[in-house]
Amino acid sequence: MAQDLFQSPDYYGLDDLLSEEHKLVREATREWVKRDVSPVIEDYAQKAEFPKEMVKGLAEIGAFGPYIPTEYGGAGLDQISYGLMMQEIERGDSGIRSTCSVQSSLVMYPIYAYGNEEQRNKYLPKLASGEFLGSFGLTEPDFGSNPGGMVTNFKDMGDHYLLNGAKMWISNAPFCDVAVVWAKNEEGRIHGLIVERGMEGFTTPETHGKWSLRASATGELVFDNVKVPKENLLPNKSGLGAPLGCLDSARFGIAWGALGAAMDCYDTALRYSKERVQFGKPIGGFQLQQKKLAEMITEITKAQLLTWRLGVLKNEGNATSAQISMAKRNNVDMALKICREARQMLGGMGITGEYPIMRHMMNLESVVTYEGTHDIHLLITGLDITGFNAFK
Numbered sequence: 161m162a163q164d165l166f167q168s169p170d171y172y173g174l175d176d177l178l179s180e181e182h183k184l185v186r187e188a189t190r191e192w193v194k195r196d197v198s199p200v201i202e203d204y205a206q207k208a209e210f211p212k213e214m215v216k217g218l219a220e221i222g223a224f225g226p227y228i229p230t231e232y233g234g235a236g237l238d239q240i241s242y243g244l245m246m247q248e249i250e251r252g253d254s255g256i257r258s259t260c261s262v263q264s265s266l267v268m269y270p271i272y273a274y275g276n277e278e279q280r281n282k283y284l285p286k287l288a289s290g291e292f293l294g295s296f297g298l299t300e301p302d303f304g305s306n307p308g309g310m311v312t313n314f315k316d317m318g319d320h321y322l323l324n325g326a327k328m329w330i331s332n333a334p335f336c337d338v339a340v341v342w343a344k345n346e347e348g349r350i351h352g353l354i355v356e357r358g359m360e361g362f363t364t365p366e367t368h369g370k371w372s373l374r375a376s377a378t379g380e381l382v383f384d385n386v387k388v389p390k391e392n393l394l395p396n397k398s399g400l401g402a403p404l405g406c407l408d409s410a411r412f413g414i415a416w417g418a419l420g421a422a423m424d425c426y427d428t429a430l431r432y433s434k435e436r437v438q439f440g441k442p443i444g445g446f447q448l449q450q451k452k453l454a455e456m457i458t459e460i461t462k463a464q465l466l467t468w469r470l471g472v473l474k475n476e477g478n479a480t481s482a483q484i485s486m487a488k489r490n491n492v493d494m495a496l497k498i499c500r501e502a503r504q505m506l507g508g509m510g511i512t513g514e515y516p517i518m519r520h521m522m523n524l525e526s527v528v529t530y531e532g533t534h535d536i537h538l539l540i541t542g543l544d545i546t547g548f549n550a551f552k
C-alpha cells in the first residue's frame with residue numbers, strides 16, 4: 161500500500177467536545193495504525209490471513225478491554241475513548257477492529273459483568289494482555305437474527321456440564337484460547353459458559369472463501385459432548401438479555417468503527433480528486449465529483465455528532481439499546497455508501513489494493529450483517545417508537 165497520509169476530517173470542530181485524554185488516546189491509536197497496520201494490512205487481506213503479530217500491539221495500546229477496570233488488566237478508560245479507539249482501528253481495517261470488539265465487548269465484558277471474582281481474575285488479565293484470544297458463540301447455522309431459538313444445550317451431570325451443539329460465523333474461532341458460548345440448560349434458559357481450547361470434543365474449523373473481513377479469521381465452534389467444569393458457568397446473568405447486553409457494547413464500538421472506515425475513504429477520495437487530472441484539470445474541480453465529496457463530509461459530520469452524543473449517554477449509563485441500534489445501522493450504511501462513491505471517484509485505481517477503499521467496502525458488507533443486520537436494527541427502532549413488534 162502507498163504511504164498512509166490520512167488526515168482526519170473535522171468539519172464542525174468536534175475536537176472541542178473531546179477531553180485531552182480522548183485526544184491522546186486517539187492520537188496514540190492513530191499512530192499505531194499508521195505504523196503497524198496500514199503498511200501491511202492489504203497484503204494480509206489479499207492472502208486472507210489474520211495478522212497474529214498485531215495482537216501484542218493491540219494489547220499494548222489498550223485496545224483489549226479499554227473500559228475494563230485496570231485492576232483486571234483493562235485500560236480503565238471511558239466509553240468515548242473506547243469509541244475513538246475503534247474508530248481509528250477500523251480506519252485501518254474492519255477485521256482488526258472486529259478482533260478488538262470480540263475480545264473487549266463479547267468476551268471480556270461478559271466475564272466482567274456476569275462472571276464471579278474468580279473468573280474475572282483468571283481470564284481478564286490474560287485477555288487484556290493478548291496472552292489469550294477469545295471468541296463469542298451466539299449464532300448457529302439455523303439461528304442468526306433469531307438467536308433465542310438456539311439449539312446448543314448443556315446438561316447438568318452432577319460434577320460438570322455436558323455441552324452439545326455448534327456455532328457458526330464466529331470471529332477469532334480458529335485460534336481462540338477461550339470462547340464465551342451461549343447455550344440452553346435443560347429448562348431451556350440461556351446461560352453463558354467459558355469453554356477452553358483443549359477441552360475434549362471442542363473443535364474450531366475455519367470458514368474459507370470469504371470476500372469480506374479477509375484479515376479476520378472466522379470459523380465454527382463445535383461441541384461434541386464437551387465436559388465443561390461447573391465453575392465455568394457465568395453466574396450473574398442468564399436469559400437472552402445476557403448476550404444482548406454484550407452486543408450493545410460491541411455495536412456501540414461498531415458505530416464508531418464504521419465512521420473510521422468512512423473517514424478513510426473520504427480522505428483518500430479527496431486527496432485523489434486534487435491530484436488526478438482529466439480534461440486538463442483536477443477531477444475535484446468538476447461539479448459531479450464535488451457533489452460526491454460534499455455529501456460525504458456532510459454525512460460524516462452528522463455521524464460524528466451522533467456517535468459523540470451516544471458516547472456521552474453511554475458514559476452516563478443512559479444509552480438505550482435502541483439508540484445504539486440506530487447509530488450502528490446509520491453509520492455502517494453511511495460508510496458503505498461513502499465507500500461506493502469514493503471507489504468510483506478513483507476510477508480503475510479504486511478497485512486495486514493500492515488504495516484502501518475496495519477493502520473497506522468489502523469489509524463493511526460483513527459489518528452491515530453482523531451484530532444485527534441492517535433490517536433488524538430498523539425493526540428495533542420501529543418497535544421502540546411504535547411499541548409494535550414487527551419481527552414475527
Ligand SMILES: Cc1cc2nc3c(=O)[nH]c(=O)nc-3n(C[C@H](O)[C@H](O)[C@H](O)COP(=O)(O)OP(=O)(O)OC[C@H]3O[C@@H](n4cnc5c(N)ncnc54)[C@H](O)[C@@H]3O)c2cc1C
Nearest residue numbers: 296297298299304305329330331526530531533535536551
Ligand atoms: C464475518 C462474520 C463474522 C461474524 N462473527 C460472529 C461472532 O463472532 N459471533 C456470533 O455469534 N456471530 C457472528 N456472526 C454472525 C452474524 O451475527 C449473523 O450473520 C447475523 O446475525 C445474521 O444472521 P444470519 O446470517 O443467519 O442471517 P439471517 O438471520 O438468516 O437473515 C437473512 C436475512 O433475513 C432478514 N431477516 C431475518 N429476520 C427478519 C425479520 N424478522 N424481518 C425482516 N427481515 C428479517 C435479515 O435482515 C437478513 O437480511 C458473524 C457473521 C459474519 C458474516
